[in-house]
Amino acid sequence: MPTRQSKVRDIRKYMKPLIDTVWRENLRLKASGLVTFTWGNVSAIDREAGLVAIKPSGVDYETLTPADIVLTDMKGAIVASALKPSSDVPTHLVLYRAFPGIGAVVHTHATYATAFAQACRPVPCLGTTQADYFFGTVPVTDPMNRRDIRSEYEAHTGDLMVKKIRRLNMNPLDCPSILVANHAPFSWGPTATKAVENAIVLEEVCKMAWLTYALNGKTKPVASCLLEKHYRRKHGSGAYYGQTARGAGNPK
Numbered sequence: 001m002p003t004r005q006s007k008v009r010d011i012r013k014y015m016k017p018l019i020d021t022v023w024r025e026n027l028r029l030k031a032s033g034l035v036t037f038t039w040g041n042v043s044a045i046d047r048e049a050g051l052v053a054i055k056p057s058g059v060d061y062e063t064l065t066p067a068d069i070v071l072t073d074m075k076g077a078i079v080a081s082a083l084k085p086s087s088d089v090p091t092h093l094v095l096y097r098a099f100p101g102i103g104a105v106v107h108t109h110a111t112y113a114t115a116f117a118q119a120c121r122p123v124p125c126l127g128t129t130q131a132d133y134f135f136g137t138v139p140v141t142d143p144m145n146r147r148d149i150r151s152e153y154e155a156h157t158g159d160l161m162v163k164k165i166r167r168l169n170m171n172p173l174d175c176p177s178i179l180v181a182n183h184a185p186f187s188w189g190p191t192a193t194k195a196v197e198n199a200i201v202l203e204e205v206c207k208m209a210w211l212t213y214a215l216n217g218k219t220k221p222v223a224s225c226l227l228e229k230h231y232r233r234k235h236g237s238g239a240y241y242g243q244t245a246r247g248a249g250n251p252k
């Protein structure tokens with residue numbers, strides 16, 4: 001009869017590759033300068049196992065080890081873990097349930113992206129840097145109503161993002177970041193590495209948009225043919241940018 005301890009060991013052993021990735025990507029997020037104190041988190045999902053690996057709540061990045069990474073099931077129940085997960089876990093779970101194509105979620109309060117979120121301003125695609133990663137505007141959600149703030153706030157934060165992406169009729173992987181009104185950005189991707197990259201790029205394009213508007217407040221979004229050109233050469237079946245040798249497969 002397996003003991004509880006041996007079951008925990010088995011689950012964590014099976015999940016080790018994802019746990020290690022989530023630990024590493026949380027450290028990379030901190031090293032990228034996008035996170036002050038503990039204001040950020042990375043999670044990733046094993047859809048076959050129905051388990052999510054996420055940063056624990058309130059643990060400093062400096063002392064974070066793979067053993068601290070928390071596993072939860074799709075309802076948020078802690079599995080084979082000693083610590084409590086990030087308080088944002090219900091938000092991450094709403095996104096995983098709604099968007100089956102995503103494998104990881106990142107949340108930060110990075111300065112420029114958060115400034116746009118606080119101003120409730122979307123980020124129009126003003127240049128090719130954004131067009132390489134986002135198929136158009138980075139949207140902003142509606143503000144949350146009082147009732148939703150009072151109960152199940154974190155899950156309702158996820159609902160706002162899902163509602164916005166669905167209303168725009170976007171494939172979430174073509175729009176891998178969104179600004180939550182009055183709050184901050186969330187990004188996602190097929191993997192944790194890609195989701196963190198999207199979060200880093202989002203902060204850069206928000207900074208560029210801020211500076212562009214400072215130089216010319218009437219700057220218009222790029223032409224749709226330029227957006228198409230830059231996005232499609234990196235994404236989808238017609239992608240050709242980068243190296244494809246040695247089975248790299250997905251050019252970047």
Ligand SMILES: [Zn+2]
Nearest residue numbers: 107109183184
């Ligand atoms: Zn937050």
